[in-house]
Amino acid sequence: MTTTRPLRIALIGTGFMGKMHTHAWRTAPRFFDLPAEPQPVLLVGRRADATAEAAARWGWPEHGTDWREAVARDDIDVVDICTPGDTHAEIALAALTAGKHVLCEKPLANDVREAEQMSHAALDAPGVSMCGFSYRRTPALALARDLVRSGRIGEVRHVRAQYLQDWLSDPNAPHTWRLDRERSGSGTLGDIGAHSIDAAQWLTGQTITAVSAVLRTFVQSRPRRAAVDGLGGVADADAAHLPVTVDDAAAFTAHFSGGALGVFEATRMATGRRNANRIEINGDRGSIAFDFERMNELEVYDVENGDTQGFRRVQVTESQHPYAGAWWPAGHGLGYEHLFVHQAADFVRAVAGLEDAWPSFADAAQVQRVLAAIEDSAAHDSILTAVAAAGADERTSS
DSSP, X not given: OOOSOEEEEEEEOOSHHHHHHHHHHHHHHHHSOOSSEEEEEEEEOSSHHHXXXXXXXXXXXXXXXXXXXXXXXXXXXXXXXXXXXXXXXXXXXHHHHTTOEEEEESSSOSSHHHHHHHHHHHHHOSSOEEXXXXXXGOHHHHHHHHHHHTTTTOSEEEEEEEXXXXXXXXXTSOOOGGGOHHHHSSSHIIIIIHHHHHHHHHHHSOOEEEEEEEEEXXXXXXXXXXXXXXXXXXXXXXXXXXXXXXXXXXXXXXXETTSOEEEEEEESOOTTOSSEEEEEEEESSEEEEEEGGGXXXXXXXXXXXXXXXXXXXXXXXXXXXXXXXXXXXTTOOOOHHHXXXXXXXXXXHHHTTSSOOSSOHXXXXXXXXXXXXXXXXXXXXXXXEEOOOOOTTOOOOO
């Protein structure tokens, strides 16, 4: 049973991820037996009025606009970072130095230097640290990892991953911080491509060692958000536009440390694709295939099936499947928000020393090195660009 000892949380960020993490902290102890009770204490945002409104709506008893307050307070155990990437390093490093436990949204940082600095700091810090690659907590993907790592599909030969969205397909869609390189670090590549990179390395147990990449920006500028009317159209054709300084789409091939070949695509301009996060892994004894738009299903192929060969659709909702047993009766599917509840539950258990925190900051720094190699390859029209090696003292949990 959940104990009465609280794990007191300060959440930094009042956007989409802030709302999702709030829901997760409140829901996790209601479905999982945890060694400590997550207790939301302080919500921190940039604007006082918006932060106060979010705190009231989401049920945070205190709110403020200075994240340094959260780091300095003795009654805060966990600092949960849900801000744009350009702020991750400063907040996380300060929190780790102060002895806090840290949960940081992905990507870990905006460049390799910051990511490695955070990874090294995490090794020496007394607190637990975790990066929020939430798709790892999808029951079907967790089952896929068990199958691949146990040898069920044999030697991995191919990794084929796509992450397709369409929310920027309309050239009149408004500008956001995600289209500003100074704040986001990169565009589609770091926003959703990073998930595919992390999933591929986590599922296979192999790291990406070299890439050959192409990046494209199809729409060079977009209207300021204030110039978009309530119906989604542009209110004034002559309204000011802001430049798009990141990629709209990325495509790359990858070499894996175990010999596998990878083919990756990420775009936020695939018209009609809302959140098609797909991955297929082919081995010499079988294959697995997953699409988040059917997140409760895993396709499994086994060459041992003889004259009944073919992909089988597995409904990953049974009590023995990863995470699923904590929720509904078999066949009653889960949704996107459940991944964050699973993440919160795992984080609490890691703080209690019952399991490792994963993905670690070192895992996330490895993803950052791959992102940097992709950008370097695309910038120099390179046939092949090596991924920088991890430091000798850097440990991953993959």
